[in-house]
Amino acid sequence: MTSAPAAQFAAAPAPAAMGIYERRHPPLAAGVWGDPFLLRQHDAGTSNGAMAMQAAAASLPAAAPPPATLAEPKFESQVVALPLQPVDKDDALLQEGQRLSPDSFEHEPSRPRDKIQRRLAQNREAARKSRLRKKAYIQNLETSRMKLAHLEHEITRARQQGVYINSSSKHSSLPSPIDSGVAAFELEYAHWVDEQKKQTEDLRAAIHSGASDTHLQILVESGLDHYDKLFKSKSAAAKRDVFFVMSGVWRTPAERFFLWISGFRPSDVLAVVAPCLQEDAAAVDERQAAEVEGLRQKARHLEDALSQGMEKLKQTLADSILADAVLASGDGDGDESPPDSFSGGGGGGGDGGYMARMGSAVGRLNTLVDFIDHADHLRLETLQNMYRILGPRQAARGLLALGDYCQRLRALSSLWAARPREPA
Known part of the structure; x- marks a missing residue:
C-alpha cells in the first residue's frame, strides 16, 4: 500500500505548474500568508495526505479546472514577488548607465562652473566700465573747473586793464561792472572753441x-x-x-x-x-x-x-x-x-x-x-x-x-x- 501511492505520486506531474497561468486572481501582499516556500516545505515533509490530494487532482482531465486550495494564494503571492527582482536590476542598470554616461560625466558638472565663470566675467567687465565712466566724469569736472578758473582770471585781468570804464562819471577811473550779455558771450565762445x-x-x-x-x-x-x-x-x-x-x-x-x-x-x-x-x-x-x-x-x-x-x-x-x-x-x-x-x-x-x-x-x-x-x-x-x-x-x-x-x-x-x- 505504501509503494503504490509513492509510485503514483512520483509519476504524477509537478503541481507547481497549476494555477499560475490558468487562474487569475487579484495579487495579494507578500506578507499576508507568510513565506510560501517555508510553508510548502513544511507541508511536503509532514503531511502525506496533502500530497495524495495533489496527485489525485493532477490525474483529472486538463479541461476541468482544479478546485481552489489554500496553497494557491501562496503561489500568487510568489508571482507578485518574483518579478520585482529583474525590475530592480533594470533600474539599477539604468541608474548606473546614467551615472557613467560620458555626456553626464563630462558636461553636467561643467555647466554650473561655466555659468559661474561667465557671470564673474560679466561682473568684472561691468565694474571696469563703471570705473572708466567715473574716471571720465571726474576728468570732465576737473576740466570744467580749470576752464572756469581761466575765465575768471581773464575777466579779472580785463577789469584791471581798464577795458570796462565807467563813462558816466568824469572823475571815476574804476572799472564798471561787466555787462551780463558780454559775460555770457565770453562763456559761449569758450564752449564754442571746445566744440x-x-x-x-x-x-x-x-x-x-x-x-x-x-x-x-x-x-x-x-x-x-x-x-x-x-x-x-x-x-x-x-x-x-x-x-x-x-x-x-x-x-x-x-x-x-x-x-x-x-x-x-x-x-x-x-x-x-x-x-x-x-x-x-x-x-x-x-x-x-x-x-x-x-x-x-x-x-x-x-x-x-x-x-x-x-x-x-x-x-x-x-x-x-x-x-x-x-x-x-x-x-x-x-x-x-x-x-x-x-x-x-x-x-x-x-x-x-x-x-x-x-x-x-x-x-x-x-x-x-x-x-x-x-x-x-x-x-x-x-x-x-x-x-x-x-x-x-x-x-x-x-x-x-x-x-x-x-x-x-x-x-x-x-x-x-x-x-x-x-x-x-
Missing part, C-alpha cells in the same frame, strides 16, 4: 578712416552751422557792447593780431584751404579751381569795400571830434563847451550844440554793429560757397584745415604767454 576742437578731430578721424561722402557731408554741414551760431552770438553781444566785440579781447593775442572787423578775413579762409586742395589735385577739376579763385577775388573786393566803409566812419568821427576840439580851444573864455556858432544856430546855447554833435557821433558808432554783421555774413557766405563748389570730401579737408589754423593761432598765444621772461 570746434571736437568737430575738427571728428573730421580728421573720418577722413583718415575713409568714411562715406554722406557721413562727411553731415560733418561739414554741422561745422558750418557751428560757425553760424558764433556769428549770431557775436551780433547779439555787439548790440550790448560794440567796442568789446571790435576790440577782440575775448580772443587770444595771436588771433587779435590777424583780426579784421572782429573776425578772420574770408579771403584768408580760401588761402588756408588752397594748399589742401592742391594736395588732392586729382579730385579737383579745372572748373572747381576756377570757381574757387573767382570766389577768392570776390571776397577780396567785398573786404575792401567794408574796409573803406570803416575808414570813412573813422574819418567822420575824427572830424567831428577835432572840430569840437578846435572850436573849444579857440574860445577865449576857457569854457569847456563849444561856442554858439558850433550848433549852427545864430544865438543858441553852446552846450546844446556840443551835445547835438556828440549825439550824432554816438549815432554813427551804432553803425559799427552793421559792419560786424556784414563781415560775419561775408564769412559765412564764403564758407557756404566753398562747400557748394567742392565735393563733400574736399570741403571736409578745407574745413579741417581751417580748424587746424585756428587751433595753431591759439597754441601760439599760449606759447607766447608761457615764454621765459627776464626779471625786471
Whole structure:
C-alpha cells in the first residue's frame, strides 16, 4: 500500500505548474500568508495526505479546472514577488548607465562652473566700465573747473586793464561792472572753441578712416552751422557792447593780431584751404579751381569795400571830434563847451550844440554793429560757397584745415604767454 501511492505520486506531474497561468486572481501582499516556500516545505515533509490530494487532482482531465486550495494564494503571492527582482536590476542598470554616461560625466558638472565663470566675467567687465565712466566724469569736472578758473582770471585781468570804464562819471577811473550779455558771450565762445576742437578731430578721424561722402557731408554741414551760431552770438553781444566785440579781447593775442572787423578775413579762409586742395589735385577739376579763385577775388573786393566803409566812419568821427576840439580851444573864455556858432544856430546855447554833435557821433558808432554783421555774413557766405563748389570730401579737408589754423593761432598765444621772461 505504501509503494503504490509513492509510485503514483512520483509519476504524477509537478503541481507547481497549476494555477499560475490558468487562474487569475487579484495579487495579494507578500506578507499576508507568510513565506510560501517555508510553508510548502513544511507541508511536503509532514503531511502525506496533502500530497495524495495533489496527485489525485493532477490525474483529472486538463479541461476541468482544479478546485481552489489554500496553497494557491501562496503561489500568487510568489508571482507578485518574483518579478520585482529583474525590475530592480533594470533600474539599477539604468541608474548606473546614467551615472557613467560620458555626456553626464563630462558636461553636467561643467555647466554650473561655466555659468559661474561667465557671470564673474560679466561682473568684472561691468565694474571696469563703471570705473572708466567715473574716471571720465571726474576728468570732465576737473576740466570744467580749470576752464572756469581761466575765465575768471581773464575777466579779472580785463577789469584791471581798464577795458570796462565807467563813462558816466568824469572823475571815476574804476572799472564798471561787466555787462551780463558780454559775460555770457565770453562763456559761449569758450564752449564754442571746445566744440570746434571736437568737430575738427571728428573730421580728421573720418577722413583718415575713409568714411562715406554722406557721413562727411553731415560733418561739414554741422561745422558750418557751428560757425553760424558764433556769428549770431557775436551780433547779439555787439548790440550790448560794440567796442568789446571790435576790440577782440575775448580772443587770444595771436588771433587779435590777424583780426579784421572782429573776425578772420574770408579771403584768408580760401588761402588756408588752397594748399589742401592742391594736395588732392586729382579730385579737383579745372572748373572747381576756377570757381574757387573767382570766389577768392570776390571776397577780396567785398573786404575792401567794408574796409573803406570803416575808414570813412573813422574819418567822420575824427572830424567831428577835432572840430569840437578846435572850436573849444579857440574860445577865449576857457569854457569847456563849444561856442554858439558850433550848433549852427545864430544865438543858441553852446552846450546844446556840443551835445547835438556828440549825439550824432554816438549815432554813427551804432553803425559799427552793421559792419560786424556784414563781415560775419561775408564769412559765412564764403564758407557756404566753398562747400557748394567742392565735393563733400574736399570741403571736409578745407574745413579741417581751417580748424587746424585756428587751433595753431591759439597754441601760439599760449606759447607766447608761457615764454621765459627776464626779471625786471
